[in-house]
Amino acid sequence: MDYIKIESKWRKKWEAEKIDSFDKSRTDKKKYVLEMFSYPSGANLHLGHWYNFGLTDVYARLLRMQGYEVFQPMGFDAFGLPAENYAIKTGIHPKDSTEKNIRTMEGQLRNMGASFDWDYEIKTCEPDYYKWTQWLFLQLYKHGLAEEKLAPVNWCPSCSTVIANEQVVDGCCERCGSVVVRKEMRQWFLKITKYADELLEGLDKIDWPEKTKTMQRNWIGKSQGGEVEFDLVGGGSFKVFTTRADTLFGCSYVVLAPEHPLVDKITTDKQRAAIEEYKVRAAQQSDIDRTSTVKEKTGVFTGAYAINPINGRKVPVWVADYVLATYGTGAVMAVPSHDTRDFEFAQKYGLPIERVVASADGSNDDLPFTDYGVAVNSDFINGMKTSDAKTAILERLAQLGKGGAKTTYRLRDWSVSRQRYWGAPIPIIHCPHCGIVPVPEKDLPVELPYDVDFHPSGKSPLAGKESYINVKCPKCGGDAKRDPDTLDTFVCSSWYYLRYPNATNAEKAFDTAWTDKMLPVDTYVGGAEHACMHLLYARFITKALRDMGYLHFDEPFTKLVHQGTILGPDGKRMSKTRGNIINPDDYVSVYGSDVFKMYLCFAFSYTEGGPFSKDGIPSIAKYLDRVERIVTKSIEGKGVKPADGKKVAELEYAVNYTAKCCGADIGNFSFNTAVARLMELTNAMYKYDVADSALFAASETLIKLMAPIVPHIAEELWERCGHTASVLKEKYPECDEKKLIKSEIEVPVQLLGKFKGTVMIAPDADEATASAAALKFLGLESAKKVIYKTGKIINVIA
RNA sequence: GCCCGAAUGGCGGAAUGGCAGACGCGACGGACUUAAAAUCCGUUUGUGGCAACACAGUGUCGGUUCAAGUCCGACUUCGGGCACCA
Numbered sequence: 001m002d003y004i005k006i007e008s009k010w011r012k013k014w015e016a017e018k019i020d021s022f023d024k025s026r027t028d029k030k031k032y033v034l035e036m037f038s039y040p041s042g043a044n045l046h047l048g049h050w051y052n053f054g055l056t057d058v059y060a061r062l063l064r065m066q067g068y069e070v071f072q073p074m075g076f077d078a079f080g081l082p083a084e085n086y087a088i089k090t091g092i093h094p095k096d097s098t099e100k101n102i103r104t105m106e107g108q109l110r111n112m113g114a115s116f117d118w119d120y121e122i123k124t125c126e127p128d129y130y131k132w133t134q135w136l137f138l139q140l141y142k143h144g145l146a147e148e149k150l151a152p153v154n155w156c157p158s159c160s161t162v163i164a165n166e167q168v169v170d171g172c173c174e175r176c177g178s179v180v181v182r183k184e185m186r187q188w189f190l191k192i193t194k195y196a197d198e199l200l201e202g203l204d205k206i207d208w209p210e211k212t213k214t215m216q217r218n219w220i221g222k223s224q225g226g227e228v229e230f231d232l233v234g235g236g237s238f239k240v241f242t243t244r245a246d247t248l249f250g251c252s253y254v255v256l257a258p259e260h261p262l263v264d265k266i267t268t269d270k271q272r273a274a275i276e277e278y279k280v281r282a283a284q285q286s287d288i289d290r291t292s293t294v295k296e297k298t299g300v301f302t303g304a305y306a307i308n309p310i311n312g313r314k315v316p317v318w319v320a321d322y323v324l325a326t327y328g329t330g331a332v333m334a335v336p337s338h339d340t341r342d343f344e345f346a347q348k349y350g351l352p353i354e355r356v357v358a359s360a361d362g363s364n365d366d367l368p369f370t371d372y373g374v375a376v377n378s379d380f381i382n383g384m385k386t387s388d389a390k391t392a393i394l395e396r397l398a399q400l401g402k403g404g405a406k407t408t409y410r411l412r413d414w415s416v417s418r419q420r421y422w423g424a425p426i427p428i429i430h431c432p433h434c435g436i437v438p439v440p441e442k443d444l445p446v447e448l449p450y451d452v453d454f455h456p457s458g459k460s461p462l463a464g465k466e467s468y469i470n471v472k473c474p475k476c477g478g479d480a481k482r483d484p485d486t487l488d489t490f491v492c493s494s495w496y497y498l499r500y501p502n503a504t505n506a507e508k509a510f511d512t513a514w515t516d517k518m519l520p521v522d523t524y525v526g527g528a529e530h531a532c533m534h535l536l537y538a539r540f541i542t543k544a545l546r547d548m549g550y551l552h553f554d555e556p557f558t559k560l561v562h563q564g565t566i567l568g569p570d571g572k573r574m575s576k577t578r579g580n581i582i583n584p585d586d587y588v589s590v591y592g593s594d595v596f597k598m599y600l601c602f603a604f605s606y607t608e609g610g611p612f613s614k615d616g617i618p619s620i621a622k623y624l625d626r627v628e629r630i631v632t633k634s635i636e637g638k639g640v641k642p643a644d645g646k647k648v649a650e651l652e653y654a655v656n657y658t659a660k661c662c663g664a665d666i667g668n669f670s671f672n673t674a675v676a677r678l679m680e681l682t683n684a685m686y687k688y689d690v691a692d693s694a695l696f697a698a699s700e701t702l703i704k705l706m707a708p709i710v711p712h713i714a715e716e717l718w719e720r721c722g723h724t725a726s727v728l729k730e731k732y733p734e735c736d737e738k739k740l741i742k743s744e745i746e747v748p749v750q751l752l753g754k755f756k757g758t759v760m761i762a763p764d765a766d767e768a769t770a771s772a773a774a775l776k777f778l779g780l781e782s783a784k785k786v787i788y789k790t791g792k793i794i795n796v797i798a
Numbered sequence: 799g800c801c802c803g804a805a806u807g808g809c810g811g812a813a814u815g816g817c818a819g820a821c822g823c824g825a826c827g828g829a830c831u832u833a834a835a836a837u838c839c840g841u842u843u844g845u846g847g848c849a850a851c852a853c854a855g856u857g858u859c860g861g862u863u864c865a866a867g868u869c870c871g872a873c874u875u876c877g878g879g880c881a882c883c884a
Binding site: 217255328342528605623676678755797 | 799800801802803804809810811812813816817822823836837838863864865878879880882
């Protein structure tokens with residue numbers, strides 16, 4: 001078959017007929033199938049795009065044939081650093097390069113033959129999209145979910161911008177790999193931490209891969225423990241957070257983070273110089289140095305003392321950078337006997353180490369002992385199990401007014417200010433009189449000016465654009481300045497799935513009633529690398545918008561599927577440096593998109609991925625040629641009455657068995673087994689090998705069954721079978737269970753659990769019949785016991 | 799260090815606790831052909847045997863069960879995530 005020719009023929013026809021258009025009147029049957037939209041970085045679609053979009057399209061086409069009204073849009077996550085970095089290198093404006101890349105990718109996506117409805121296309125870099133990103137930001141601001149604060153941020157010196165916690169990988173910038181440093185800056189934050197608990201609980205209600213849910217759980221990092229307030233000798237107090245309140249009697253010193261505001265106040269004159277020096281050193285360190293676990297712990301005594309509220313003991317106050325300012329209260333109680341870090345520190349600086357927990361069975365007396373056990377040397381909790389002791393201590397602290405139960409989270413607020421050009425401008429005006437003034441909604445969008453010097457200078461590029469930055473205050477009319485930063489691109493992508501069904505709405509970001517009908521996304525497919533970024537942000541934004549009354553559902557993505565990673569032929573991750581990158585175009589241009597997609601279906605377990613092997617592609621073409629031959633043969637026998645009833649029954653069994661499995665497999669993203677079943681049916685048809693109406697009927701079913709995977713080829717063969725309407729409008733074949741009933745079935749016989757052979761019995765044979773057949777087969781008179789699982793197995797215990 | 803996954807022929811990969819290796823690639827054999835390609839039909843986990851067959855076999859070691867690739871416990875290796883989170 002000339003696949004290329006066939007594809008262009010049908011593609012033209014489908015586009016002219018708008019066969020993939022979403023029918024708004026059928027929302028009762030809607031399925032919102034969404035692939036994570038792509039970043040238009042390179043000029044071409046890569047293998048990952050094909051694997052994600054192409055195969056999800058197979059799933060979408062199945063749903064359509066099953067009678068659902070599928071909404072499957074496509075668009076581009078078009079803002080972001082790569083386009084800007086590319087511009088800095090080449091001088092080509094990010095807008096120009098992005099638009100060019102989008103045009104190329106649109107063309108390729110159309111050639112993929114995927115059933116996207118392009119009427120709903122969105123591009124996040126266009127004013128009619130980012131207008132609503134800005135609107136979203138303003139709503140968050142109005143509802144107290146966006147705030148500007150001075151905070152330590154992750155600064156990438158190479159990208160000259162702040163990046164989010166989630167974008168720091170091993171202490172380095174996720175984008176460029178530079179070592180990230182810590183910097184105090186005024187930044188906009190979205191208060192995702194307000195939703196920490198709900199983001200955690202919501203995970204139980206959604207059909208997502210367990211692994212991804214676990215990653216989000218760990219990222220949110222809920223930690224239940226307690227707060228303990230220590231009074232300072234000489235006045236004042238501070239709190240520490242602990243998950244091991246039961247060890248409070250073993251606390252021999254306390255430690256503040258170098259950035260803790262109390263440090264300056266309590267440091268004695270004698271210690272001041274040493275503390276100052278230590279603070280400077282700590283500030284200079286990058287996160288990667290500072291959080292290195294191999295590094296020896298360091299710290300300095302402040303000269304101050306605090307009182308342990310549980311026993312009135314005076315303990316020294318130290319400063320050490322192993323305590324993080326950004327977690328808990330930025331201060332810890334040190335119990336060297338039961339915490340490895342405190343132990344190491346105490347040993348180095350000669351601080352007391354006193355055991356207060358013993359192992360329950362007395363087996364382990366090494367320190368530090370970090371397991372749970374039984375309290376010792378701890379006054380009123382002596383003998384209590386760790387969990388009880390925790391409660392007892394926290395209750396006592398509550399009575400004393402010195403603390404109590406407390407929960408903390410690892411999750412931090414989401415920093416969204418970026419000192420870069422190619423993003424959505426933050427719609428805020430800073431007025432010397434009125435302070436922070438949001439841009440009035442009627443003035444949106446705040447348009448991103450084209451002519452800007454975006455070379456890195458350590459300052460936001462927009463700050464240098466006078467005509468942009470200088471503005472009148474909307475409140476008092478006086479001179480004011482725009483916020484010079486742009487929003488993290490993850491803000492753009494945190495709500496795009498809401499915009500798709502509303503893509504043409506010029507009045508609103510999205511219409512509430514319509515969005516409630518169309519959302520949540522039924523099936524969302526994309527890479528697992530977004531587990532703690534996009535997928536968490538999107539959930540947060542959905543919940544925030546719900547609380548503002550703009551929508552009425554809790555979770556944006558009901559079911560989530562991650563495609564696996566396709567590796568290079570060498571079994572390693574594809575990369576330019578390894579030179580093992582596979583370009584799909586090399587194969588698509590020869591074999592066409594159907595063959596290539598079917599190869600991707602067949603060669604991998606979808607969620608696992610695996611190494612690419614070009615040998616599999618011609619074998620799929622060979623298979624489809626084989627299909628063409630048997631279909632052609634069957635057409636000749638269209639009106640011929642079948643002669644052999646038994647053979648027909650066998651063929652019909654194969655047809656119905658395939659129908660039963662194929663749809664279910666595609667529905668489960670088990671594309672490889674779906675293709676295997678199609679191949680089995682084809683083999684059965686070759687075995688049947690008589691050109692008659694039974695073979696023709698099998699052909700028609702086979703074509704329908706394979707239509708979601710190879711739509712062009714199926715359409716061509718369907719036409720050859722004499723049909724004028726599209727096969728894609730056919731109902732997906734269902735299994736006729738009656739055709740699967742056989743008069744006799746083959747049942748395996750085991751002797752003492754060991755397979756010995758099979759016997760033929762009626763499918764509804766009772767245990768006695770089955771048992772007798774098995775004994776006869778084994779040549780036995782009797783058996784101690786026979787286990788018969790109907791239709792499955794007969795196990796004889798002799 | 800902690801938390802997840804995964805491990806099955808020469809290869810990609812299948813198997814609701816019930817015949818391990820579906821389906822395909824590769825390899826080998828046969829048919830067709832002057833020949834080759836293409837096609838069609840076989841064989842293909844290992845060991846022993848002419849054979850029927852026997853034994854072994856899903857990373858390792860134990861366990862539960864009539865029955866374990868699948869469940870439980872301990873470990874090994876690889877992949878992913880988190881990591882001085884108190």
